[in-house]
Amino acid sequence: MDQIDVSLIDWSRAQFALTAAYHWLFVPLTLGLGIVMGVMETIYYRTGDLKWKQTAKFWMKLFGINFAIGVATGIILEFEFGTNWSNYSWFVGDIFGAPLAIEGIFAFFMEATFIAVMFFGWNRVSKGFHLVSTWLVVFGATLSALWILVANAWMQYPVGMEFNPDTVRNEMNDFWALVFSPVAINKFFHTVLSGWMLGAAFVVGISSWFLLKKRETVFARDSIKIAAIVGMIGILLSAWTGGGSAYQVAQKQPMKLAAMEGLYEGGNSVGLVGVGILTPGKEYGDDKEAFVFDFRFPKVLSFLSTRDFDGYVPGINNLVEGGYDTPEGKALSIAEKMEKGKIAKAALNRYREAQKEGNETVAAEARKTLDENFKHFGYGYFESPEDAVPNVPLVFYSFRIMVILAAFFLVLFVLVWFLIYKKKFENTRWLQWICLFSIPLAYIASQAGWVVAEVGRQPWAIQDIMPVQAAISNIDTGSVKLTFFIFLTLFTVLLIAEIGIMVKQIKKGPEFINEKNEEN
Numbered sequence: 001m002d003q004i005d006v007s008l009i010d011w012s013r014a015q016f017a018l019t020a021a022y023h024w025l026f027v028p029l030t031l032g033l034g035i036v037m038g039v040m041e042t043i044y045y046r047t048g049d050l051k052w053k054q055t056a057k058f059w060m061k062l063f064g065i066n067f068a069i070g071v072a073t074g075i076i077l078e079f080e081f082g083t084n085w086s087n088y089s090w091f092v093g094d095i096f097g098a099p100l101a102i103e104g105i106f107a108f109f110m111e112a113t114f115i116a117v118m119f120f121g122w123n124r125v126s127k128g129f130h131l132v133s134t135w136l137v138v139f140g141a142t143l144s145a146l147w148i149l150v151a152n153a154w155m156q157y158p159v160g161m162e163f164n165p166d167t168v169r170n171e172m173n174d175f176w177a178l179v180f181s182p183v184a185i186n187k188f189f190h191t192v193l194s195g196w197m198l199g200a201a202f203v204v205g206i207s208s209w210f211l212l213k214k215r216e217t218v219f220a221r222d223s224i225k226i227a228a229i230v231g232m233i234g235i236l237l238s239a240w241t242g243g244g245s246a247y248q249v250a251q252k253q254p255m256k257l258a259a260m261e262g263l264y265e266g267g268n269s270v271g272l273v274g275v276g277i278l279t280p281g282k283e284y285g286d287d288k289e290a291f292v293f294d295f296r297f298p299k300v301l302s303f304l305s306t307r308d309f310d311g312y313v314p315g316i317n318n319l320v321e322g323g324y325d326t327p328e329g330k331a332l333s334i335a336e337k338m339e340k341g342k343i344a345k346a347a348l349n350r351y352r353e354a355q356k357e358g359n360e361t362v363a364a365e366a367r368k369t370l371d372e373n374f375k376h377f378g379y380g381y382f383e384s385p386e387d388a389v390p391n392v393p394l395v396f397y398s399f400r401i402m403v404i405l406a407a408f409f410l411v412l413f414v415l416v417w418f419l420i421y422k423k424k425f426e427n428t429r430w431l432q433w434i435c436l437f438s439i440p441l442a443y444i445a446s447q448a449g450w451v452v453a454e455v456g457r458q459p460w461a462i463q464d465i466m467p468v469q470a471a472i473s474n475i476d477t478g479s480v481k482l483t484f485f486i487f488l489t490l491f492t493v494l495l496i497a498e499i500g501i502m503v504k505q506i507k508k509g510p511e512f513i514n515e516k517n518e519e520n
Contacts, residue, residue, distance in 0.1 A: 197231050
């Protein structure tokens with residue numbers, strides 16, 4: 001594993017990133033649109049007003065189109081763990097596979113069961129049962145996200161496990177530690193709530209198009225009323241969970257936090273960068289200034305990281321060089337962690353050899369050494385301390401794009417809802433155009449959040465335990481290149497097809513038909 005071709009690592013990461021990015025185009029819209037249409041059908045159930053039924057049915061059509069494509073890309077994403085990341089799957093499959101299996105067995109089957117009732121049962125089941133089916137589909141989609149995010153959070157903060165040197169696998173010893181990991185809880189709520197924002201932006205934008213075309217104006221206004229409220233709630237709550245995520249990142253992945261802030265030299269009372277331009281070419285260990293320009297909110301980063309405005313936050317240089325105070329004592333340098341990682345790897349080899357020879361004394365000594373150093377196991381694969389530093393510019397700018405766009409959408413939703421309430425939005429065409437063309441911005445914000453989460457934790461497949469160079473399959477680089485371009489073509493065709501089908505349905509508009517004295 002130590003001598004794997006670097007290009008194989010890069011292409012394997014690129015292929016997985018491509019699949020994940022395309023998959024994430026569909027997931028947040030499923031989560032957000034589900035809430036919007038569920039609220040609409042609930043209003044129909046309570047009022048009996050058929051306009052809400054037809055409004056809900058229109059958004060359900062778009063939900064269904066998006067849901068189908070999302071399932072296809074998600075299946076390919078899971079297969080890649082076996083094809084491109086077989087060492088990872090072997091090393092932690094007993095743990096990582098559990099939440100994914102639960103997602104498939106329970107959550108996906110719930111969606112698959114009730115989605116048929118949701119789409120085809122309008123006049124075949126009671127209003128109450130249909131409403132329950134709709135919310136169970138929404139709940140199932142959210143539950144799917146939960147288990148996938150639990151698995152992802154475990155990669156960022158591995159808990160509830162024990163390493164078995166006899167099988168060279170990590171084995172789960174506390175399932176609930178995975179599920180209720182603080183990283184998992186914050187990640188789940190932050191991700192799902194950001195999906196509410198994207199779904200709301202989609203509904204507000206499409207509804208604005210109907211107003212611009214002077215079509216189905218009542219439908220459009222009603223849709224915007226619901227979506228704007230869902231969007232505001234989603235952004236405000238995701239900001240709150242984002243604060244919790246910042247604290248967890250600071251405690252569990254300080255290098256990611258340093259990259260998010262472009263922080264090379266840490267200290268006490270550190271400010272949060274609102275906007276800034278990084279110095280081009282700045283790297284660990286050089287004498288360049290970190291920023292060409294930056295505006296900071298004084299002491300805020302210290303507070304988010306430590307719950308103390310005067311708290312100490314380590315920068316990239318500090319994390320690489322070590323020596324600063326932590327609750328556990330002096331922080332180790334990356335070089336020291338590399339040495340401990342090599343000791344752990346050597347102890348593992350010594351243990352396995354002793355077991356084969358039946359030398360229990362040597363095996364016990366090796367096992368003790370392995371256990372003492374295992375938390376730094378992954379550092380033993382590094383060639384230099386600089387390997388621990390992620391792509392700082394990409395993480396830094398992605399984080400700011402996410403935050404700035406979230407603030408933009410909060411202002412937009414508040415303004416839109418206020419004008420709808422005052423019955424003035426229908427005549428504010430310039431704002432309708434902004435809403436329509438803001439739809440892609442919601443996707444950019446969503447993608448930027450995942451760039452921060454995944455690029456920020458590099459080079460780790462599993463934090464501190466397994467870097468990506470140890471996780472990949474030892475396969476031909478050419479095969480990975482070929483499948484990368486096959487997937488790129490396939491996913492692009494699927495995306496174009498989805499957009500085409502959605503545009504056709506949107507142009508067709510909601511089907512308002514006369515249904516007298518309807519009893520479902």
